Amino acid sequence: MEDLQPFREETRQWLEAHCPASQRLPNTPEEQYWGGRRGSFASEDAQLWFERMRERGWTAPEWPTAYGGGGLTAQQGQILKEEMKRIKARTPLYSLGLWMLGPALLEYGSEEQKQQHLRAIVNGELRWCQGYSEPAAGSDLASLQTRADDQGDHFLVNGSKIWTTAADRSDWIFCLVRTDPTVKKQQGISFLLIDMATEGVSTTPIELISGESEFCQTFFDNVQVPKANLIGELNHGWSVAKALLVHERKLMAEIGGDSPRQEVPPVEAAHRYLDFIDGRIADSELRSSLVTYEMRMHAIGLTHIRSFEERAAGTKGSVGLAMKYLGTEAVKDKNELLLAIMGSQGLGWEGPGFTPEERDTTRAWAMSKAMTIAGGSSEVQLNVIAKTVLQLPQAPQAATES
Amino acid sequence: MALVLNEEQRLLAETARDFLQKNAPVSALRALRDSRDELGYDATLWQDMVELGWASVILPEEVGGLDFGFTGLGVVLQETGRTLAASPLLATAVVGASALLLGGTETQQADLLPQLAAGKLTLALALEESHHHQPYHIATRLEAEGDSFYLSGEKTFVLDGHSADTLLVVARSSGERNSREGLSVVLLPRDTPGVVIERTLMADSRNAANIRFTRVAITAEQVVGEVGAAGQWLDKVLDRGRVALAAEMLGSVEEVFARTVAWLKERVQFGVPIGSFQALQHRAARLQTELELARSIVLQALATVDEQPEQLAVIASLAKANLNELAKLATNEAVQMHGGIGVTDELDIGFFLKRARVTLQIFGDTGFHKDRYAALRGY
Numbered sequence: 057m058e059d060l061q062p063f064r065e066e067t068r069q070w071l072e073a074h075c076p077a078s079q080r081l082p083n084t085p086e087e088q089y090w091g092g093r094r095g096s097f098a099s100e101d102a103q104l105w106f107e108r109m110r111e112r113g114w115t116a117p118e119w120p121t122a123y124g125g126g127g128l129t130a131q132q133g134q135i136l137k138e139e140m141k142r143i144k145a146r147t148p149l150y151s152l153g154l155w156m157l158g159p160a161l162l163e164y165g166s167e168e169q170k171q172q173h174l175r176a177i178v179n180g181e182l183r184w185c186q187g188y189s190e191p192a193a194g195s196d197l198a199s200l201q202t203r204a205d206d207q208g209d210h211f212l213v214n215g216s217k218i219w220t221t222a223a224d225r226s227d228w229i230f231c232l233v234r235t236d237p238t239v240k241k242q243q244g245i246s247f248l249l250i251d252m253a254t255e256g257v258s259t260t261p262i263e264l265i266s267g268e269s270e271f272c273q274t275f276f277d278n279v280q281v282p283k284a285n286l287i288g289e290l291n292h293g294w295s296v297a298k299a300l301l302v303h304e305r306k307l308m309a310e311i312g313g314d315s316p317r318q319e320v321p322p323v324e325a326a327h328r329y330l331d332f333i334d335g336r337i338a339d340s341e342l343r344s345s346l347v348t349y350e351m352r353m354h355a356i357g358l359t360h361i362r363s364f365e366e367r368a369a370g371t372k373g374s375v376g377l378a379m380k381y382l383g384t385e386a387v388k389d390k391n392e393l394l395l396a397i398m399g400s401q402g403l404g405w406e407g408p409g410f411t412p413e414e415r416d417t418t419r420a421w422a423m424s425k426a427m428t429i430a431g432g433s434s435e436v437q438l439n440v441i442a443k444t445v446l447q448l449p450q451a452p453q454a455a456t457e458s
Numbered sequence: 459m460a461l462v463l464n465e466e467q468r469l470l471a472e473t474a475r476d477f478l479q480k481n482a483p484v485s486a487l488r489a490l491r492d493s494r495d496e497l498g499y500d501a502t503l504w505q506d507m508v509e510l511g512w513a514s515v516i517l518p519e520e521v522g523g524l525d526f527g528f529t530g531l532g533v534v535l536q537e538t539g540r541t542l543a544a545s546p547l548l549a550t551a552v553v554g555a556s557a558l559l560l561g562g563t564e565t566q567q568a569d570l571l572p573q574l575a576a577g578k579l580t581l582a583l584a585l586e587e588s589h590h591h592q593p594y595h596i597a598t599r600l601e602a603e604g605d606s607f608y609l610s611g612e613k614t615f616v617l618d619g620h621s622a623d624t625l626l627v628v629a630r631s632s633g634e635r636n637s638r639e640g641l642s643v644v645l646l647p648r649d650t651p652g653v654v655i656e657r658t659l660m661a662d663s664r665n666a667a668n669i670r671f672t673r674v675a676i677t678a679e680q681v682v683g684e685v686g687a688a689g690q691w692l693d694k695v696l697d698r699g700r701v702a703l704a705a706e707m708l709g710s711v712e713e714v715f716a717r718t719v720a721w722l723k724e725r726v727q728f729g730v731p732i733g734s735f736q737a738l739q740h741r742a743a744r745l746q747t748e749l750e751l752a753r754s755i756v757l758q759a760l761a762t763v764d765e766q767p768e769q770l771a772v773i774a775s776l777a778k779a780n781l782n783e784l785a786k787l788a789t790n791e792a793v794q795m796h797g798g799i800g801v802t803d804e805l806d807i808g809f810f811l812k813r814a815r816v817t818l819q820i821f822g823d824t825g826f827h828k829d830r831y832a833a834l835r836g837y
Contacts (some may be wrong), residue, residue, distance in 0.1 A: 279685040284477050326837055351776050362461035369462045375754075378747035392773050414708055439746040442739035449734040 063132055063456045067139045074108045075145045076101040080379035088150045091180025093227050102146075106180070108150040108243035116154055116178045117160065123174035131298035131368055136189065152221070153184040155307050157230050160300045164288040165246070173197075173249070186304075187231035187250075187274060188297065189215035195436050197232075198294065202328060204248055211235075211248065211286075213256075213279040219430065223259040223272035225253055236291050250276075250287040267405075272378035304431045305380035308414040319420065322346055322390060324398045342397060350395050356382055374445045384427040391417075391424040459755045463533065470526065471533035473510070475540070481506065482543035484806040490544060491663035495619050495805040498657075498665035500557070508577030513551045519557070521571035528698070528763035530704035539709025542813055544664050546580045549618035551781070552702040553695060554581025557626050560682040561643060570645075577584045582622035583695075584613040584669055591822040592636075593628075593696055594689070598671065600629035600642050602685075607676040609644060609652075612669070617820065619667030620657035623648060627671065630684040640687035641774060643682040650674055661812040686696065693775040697774035700821045701759040704740055704777035706758045707817050711788045714810040726795070745788055752784050772834050779827035785814040 078101040087098040089106055101151040101360065109115055113128060119125020128136065158177050161170055176182050193200040202215025204233070213233060229250050236244030250257065256279040257455040261269040288296045326346055330337050337343035359382070363375040394417055395402040404410025406420055428434040442448045463471065482503055490498065505512065515531040517523025531552065531570055538547060551574070558570055573579040587597055598611025619625065633640030634808045646653065653673035658666050662817070682688065719742060722733030732738055759777040761769050789811040793800040800807050822830070 093758065101667060175544065176607045182552060263702070282585075323837060333836070335836070336833070343837065345829045346837065347835075350749075350835065351779060351828070351831060354776055355751040355755050358461065358758050359751055362757065365460065365462045371462060374746075375750050381749065382747050423471040434739070438743040439736070440739045441743035444747055446733075446742055448722060448739050448742065449731045451734045451736050451739070 060131055060135060064135050064139065067136055068142075069142055070112075071139055074105075074141060076105055078102075079105040079146045079148075080144045081146075082144070083146050087146075089148065090096055090183055090222070090225070091153075092183025092225065093179065094225060095183060102148075105146065106148040111181060113178065115149045115151075115180065116158065116174075118143055119158065119174065119178065124178035125171060125174075130430065133189045134364060134368070144328055149180045151177060151180065151184065156186065156300050156303050158185050159303050160230075160247075160296050161287065163299055164296050168284070169287065182227040183222070183225060185220050185223045185226035185229050185252075185274075187220055187223075187229045189219045189272075190216060190220050190317075197297075198233055198245065200245065201236060202231070202233050203237070204235050204246060204281065206235070207280075210283060211281045213248070213250065213276045213281055215276055217274045217276075218262075218271075220259070220272045220274045222268055223252070223312075224261055229257075229274065230287075235293075239291075242274055244291055245293040245297070246290055247282060247296040249287065250279065250281050254279050254281070262375055264291075264423070265425065266419045268419070268423065287294045287314040301432065305437075306376065306425065308380050308384055308431045320394065320417065321337045322397060323395050325394055329398050329401065345393055345396065349389055352386055352389070356386055376441060377437070377441050377445060380431065381441070385434060387427045388424045391421040395421050401434060426444070459762060461754060463529070463757075463823055464525055465647055466526070467529055467533050470530055471537060474512075474534045474537040477506075478537050478543050479509065481546075483541050484809055485544050487544055487663055487809060488806075495743040498618075498623070498663075499546065501644045503543070504545050504653060507545060507547065508575075512547060512776070513577055514555075514575035514762040515551065516555060517571055521567065522575035523571070527760075528701065529757070529760040531702060532760040535702050535706040536709035536712075536756075537591060539706035539711075540713040542710065542809055546618055546622070548699070548702060548706065549582050549622065550574065550580045553583045553617075553699045554622075554626060554693050556695045556698040557581075557583065557643060557691075559681060560694050561688060563683060565679075566645070567683065568689055569771075579617065579624065581623045582616050582618040582625050582667075582811055583699075583759045584616045584619060584627040586615045587611070587613060589614070591819070593692060594638050594641070596628055596630045597635060598627065598649055600631050600676065600681075600685075602631070605678070605679070607644075607681070607685075609646070609674040610670050610674050613671075614668045615658075615819070616667045617809060618665050619657055620671055621665055626671070626682065628688065628692065633686075640686045641688040641692065642685050643688045645677055645682060645694070645811075646671075646674065646676070649783050660816055663809070664813070664816065668723045693771065697770045698763055700774045700778040700827075701756075701770070703817060703820055704781040705756050705757060705780040707785045707814070708752055710810055710813060710817075711749065711752065711785055714792045714807065715742075715788050718742070718795050718806065720790075721796055732795075741791060745791060746786070748784050755780050764806040766772055774825040774832060775822075775834070777829045779824050779831065782818045782824045782827070785817060796825055 077100065085268065089095060089097055089309060092340060108300055113121060113124055114126045114136065117126035117128045118130065119138050121127040127182055154361060160176060161173055187199060190200050202213065204211040204213045222231065229252055231248045231250055232245055233248050233322060234244055235246040241404060256277040258289055259272040260273045262271045263269050330339060331337060359379065363379060366373045366375060398414065398417065401410065401414055402417055404415045406415065443450065459747045465550065467603050511524040512534055514523040515534060516528060517525065519525050535547065538545065555574055558567055570579060585593060587595060598613065601608050609627060611629065625648060627642055627644045627646050629642050631640050631642045648655065652672045654669045654670045658668055660666055722738055722742060725732050755777050759773045762773050791809050793811055796805065796807055799805050
């Protein structure tokens with residue numbers, strides 16, 4: 057294996073010299089930069105940091121330089137991640153284009169499509185959202201009904217998508233649409249890119265139990281979409297979607313370790329909210345819950361590292377599939393644990409009597425319930441593991457994805 | 459630190475697997491049990507293991523060791539866990555060897571380690587005095603009288619205690635009953651007058667003993683290292699034992715889970731393989747995710763012994779606590795998912811179930827290690 061030490065040192069020096077001090081502090085959701093036509097920076101430093109990273113192609117470190125990426129190897133990309141984490145550098149650009157659509161375009165897009173979209177993603181020019189689920193197609197995603205009818209020179213799209221994250225602030229949407237209703241449900245699906253400024257596209261925010269509205273329902277009413285926006289072959293969108301889901305699940309598995317919220321680590325919360333006797337938490341039940349949680353996170357952290365090392369060594373293991381399930385379940389556990397540790401002080405919703413941080417914890421707890429539902433529910437993840445890793449026989453009408 | 463095996467370690471694991479599947483399958487343990495074998499393991503098998511270098515995997519080359527480190531030892535133990543192979547590996551090659559390496563004088567190391575590597579010496583750590591792991595709760599006394607010492611007390615749950623050539627007895631030279639100060643470890647040949655060994659037959663058909671010492675005369679040369687100073691290294695020895703045992707337990711869990719998944723595909727009820735039922739699929743899939751965590755923990759723990767031994771305590775407790783819980787869950791699920799045949803002696807699953815319960819208690823149960831982990835983390 058090549059010696060990566062020089063790269064690490066060079067990266068460390070560059071980050072030290074170029075990451076503004078303010079961009080090394082924890083990020084609130086309001087301070088994240090998501091790009092797009094309507095995107096704005098929370099500060100001059102945020103803009104400076106973004107531009108410096110963009111110039112090196114480090115908003116998309118592992119993408120080819122031909123499309124504006126950094127051209128790094130997987131190992132170098134990991135080192136960059138580690139070095140950014142070391143100085144607590146903020147992510148310069150948050151983007152579903154970077155995390156999800158881009159990797160799919162690199163694999164399935166035509167050269168023309170790559171030229172059209174990848175650099176715009178790297179530069180944060182457009183904000184993307186995802187149109188997969190529908191009101192009647194959740195875990196059974198393949199039964200989706202939004203149709204794209206071939207009208208010769210364009211598709212005519214009708215239907216609606218749900219759980220479209222930040223659709224009301226996005227410029228384009230990547231969608232799964234039905235292009236052939238006559239064949240087996242997975243076989244009649246295509247992957248389509250739609251400019252949300254097109255006539256007939258509209259969005260409505262959905263209020264969640266956390267009080268937030270980060271998701272929308274998105275409606276398509278006789279929307280005309282150019283044929284050039286089809287990714288991959290007609291009726292082969294399911295393969296693209298599956299590849300993309302892998303990226304989404306990997307992302308969700310990692311969220312536990314890189315939460316944008318200013319959360320109190322459970323051990324710190326214990327010191328702040330619980331009685332100690334002789335250096336031990338007096339409440340034996342909470343002490344036991346805390347150590348169980350910490351051990352689990354320790355194990356999950358090690359498994360992330362192993363997963364990466366296996367990938368780098370080229371020995372493909374089965375670790376990746378387990379991570380979405382384990383990671384998101386652990387996030388829920390953490391939020392339940394924080395509430396238990398904080399007692400009545402962890403129940404604040406608004407107004408006086410609670411610090412903003414405490415109120416955030418309550419809302420984060422409500423929000424965390426979505427973690428094991430979005431991106432394929434825990435139950436669907438277990439179906440997939442049973443089928444692909446354990447190779448157990450298919451149940452009649454099993455809820456797997458292929 | 460690597461969480462992926464290198465070529466050398468992979469090769470060692472493959473050799474171990476082939477050897478054990480052929481020479482020490484679960485049926486060998488069944489035969490030892492059914493014949494009420496006096497030794498409790500196959501002496502010829504042990505000599506073959508010694509020839510493969512397994513007695514000396516962690517020993518330095520100067521004393522005839524392989525010097526493959528704990529990761530090397532771990533892959534071998536994982537394979538012994540897969541077939542439940544009974545042998546002196548854990549008590550002698552891990553715990554005994556570590557005690558001499560970490561606590562022994564140069565003379566003791568030069569005398570004993572080559573014998574151990576050559577398979578001419580087996581050891582057993584006589585530590586526990588109650589029915590729960592309490593390594594510092596030592597009442598057995600080592601009292602000085604002139605130039606001599608006298609050992610008196612009782613030990614229980616001494617692994618390989620009835621078969622080992624020499625015992626390593628943890629005794630108190632001074633200090634309060636639960637203190638880390640004032641502990642000594644004594645090398646004691648099994649046939650010394652005043653030593654009474656009573657073999658205990660446990661659920662797992664492996665070896666342990668209760669041992670009583672009545673005014674056993676001890677010379678200064680028999681004390682491992684210095685008198686009263688064993689508290690400085692005992693934890694490190696135990697942590698090595700915990701990590702090695704976790705590796706063995708991982709092998710057992712992998713095997714019992716593989717057998718369970720195979721059964722889910724084979725057994726037909728209601729006209730379909732029972733593995734097509736989602737109720738069972740989810741339980742199996744959840745076990746699979748737990749297994750992924752356990753693999754990462756064990757690899758990290760083994761590598762920590764070799765590369766960052768000063769950080770061993772936390773990961774050793776994580777490893778033992780995690781494998782305790784997983785071994786219990788995986789063996790219980792194995793029996794349940796096998797259904798009626800799972801509770802018959804004819805099937806090997808019962809052997810895994812019973813071995814798991816014994817390993818749970820060796821070097822600390824889950825409560826012990828959760829408490830230790832929390833204390834090390836400052837709460």
